[in-house]
Amino acid sequence: MKEIVIKTDRLSKRFGDFIAVNEISFEVQKGEIFGFLGANGAGKTTAMRMLCGLSIPSSGTAEIAGFEVYKQAEQIKRNIGYMSQKFSLYEDLTVSENISFFAGIYGLTNREIKEKGEALVEQLGLEKETKKLVGSLPLGWKQKLSFSVAVLHEPKIVFLDEPTGGVDPVTRRQFWDLIYEASAKGITIFVTTHYMDEAEYCDRISIMVDGRIAALDSPSKLKTQFKAGTMDEVFYQLARGAKRGD
Ligand SMILES: Nc1ncnc2c1ncn2[C@@H]1O[C@H](COP(=O)(O)OP(=O)(O)OP(=O)(O)O)[C@@H](O)[C@H]1O
Numbered sequence: 628m629k630e631i632v633i634k635t636d637r638l639s640k641r642f643g644d645f646i647a648v649n650e651i652s653f654e655v656q657k658g659e660i661f662g663f664l665g666a667n668g669a670g671k672t673t674a675m676r677m678l679c680g681l682s683i684p685s686s687g688t689a690e691i692a693g694f695e696v697y698k699q700a701e702q703i704k705r706n707i708g709y710m711s712q713k714f715s716l717y718e719d720l721t722v723s724e725n726i727s728f729f730a731g732i733y734g735l736t737n738r739e740i741k742e743k744g745e746a747l748v749e750q751l752g753l754e755k756e757t758k759k760l761v762g763s764l765p766l767g768w769k770q771k772l773s774f775s776v777a778v779l780h781e782p783k784i785v786f787l788d789e790p791t792g793g794v795d796p797v798t799r800r801q802f803w804d805l806i807y808e809a810s811a812k813g814i815t816i817f818v819t820t821h822y823m824d825e826a827e828y829c830d831r832i833s834i835m836v837d838g839r840i841a842a843l844d845s846p847s848k849l850k851t852q853f854k855a856g857t858m859d860e861v862f863y864q865l866a867r868g869a870k871r872g873d
Pocket residue numbers: 642645647665666667668669670671672673674871
């Protein structure tokens with residue numbers, strides 16, 4: 628039987644009179660790579676913050692890794708990983724120090740930190756860089772390291788908020804290899820992105836427009852549904868009617 632790890636029902640967030648997230652309902656399965664798309668201001672970050680237990684919803688329900696967002700935010704935080712372009716690693720700590728620091732926060736023992744940290748460094752081919760400051764690494768390396776750190780404690784779900792912003796397509800593809808590996812281990816990936824090539828890599832995609840989910844399906848089914856050749860066209864058809872955004 629399929630295990631549902633994210634389930635929302637009419638989840639909403641208001642700021643005063645403004646409805647940033649408007650009754651979104653969806654489910655995500657264990658190990659699924661779920662793309663969360665939408666134009667600027669559509670409500671993705673606001674929704675993701677509620678799912679991570681960082682912001683209390685105004686109404687509706689959400690269950691994350693079996694815990695509900697109103698009363699069990701702390702349990703949710705312990706069972707997820709999080710990475711964003713804005714909040715990442717400490718630039719003034721070395722690669723090793725960052726791994727130890729974040730692994731400690733995620734509750735790993737010293738022995739686990741050593742074992743898993745070494746495996747991570749080897750997987751990323753960073754053996755010669757462990758004593759270098761993270762600030763001195765190229766952006767693509769930082770992002771791969773940041774992702775690997777976010778899944779070091781093998782969370783049920785990892786939330787990625789525009790994880791590959793600003794890097795070239797080849798590095799993005801390498802980053803996605805890490806995502807596939809995590810998904811194969813049963814970690815659910817919830818990812819926001821503005822890159823439509825990345826949307827194609829997801830198992831399913833939801834597209835938000837003005838706070839609502841306007842479409843949700845696999846990339847191939849969405850293309851059929853919208854009679855579009857590419858995800859870019861699907862996205863454009865939906866987003867061009869948006870009232871919010873730049
Ligand atoms: N704390 C807040 N108070 C008032 N309005 C807010 C607050 N946070 C977000 N908003 C508004 O809610 C809407 C959704 O914002 P949100 O950041 O969730 O969008 P987004 O889809 O993540 O956009 P982007 O891709 O630009 O990050 C925007 O119009 C934003 O101005």
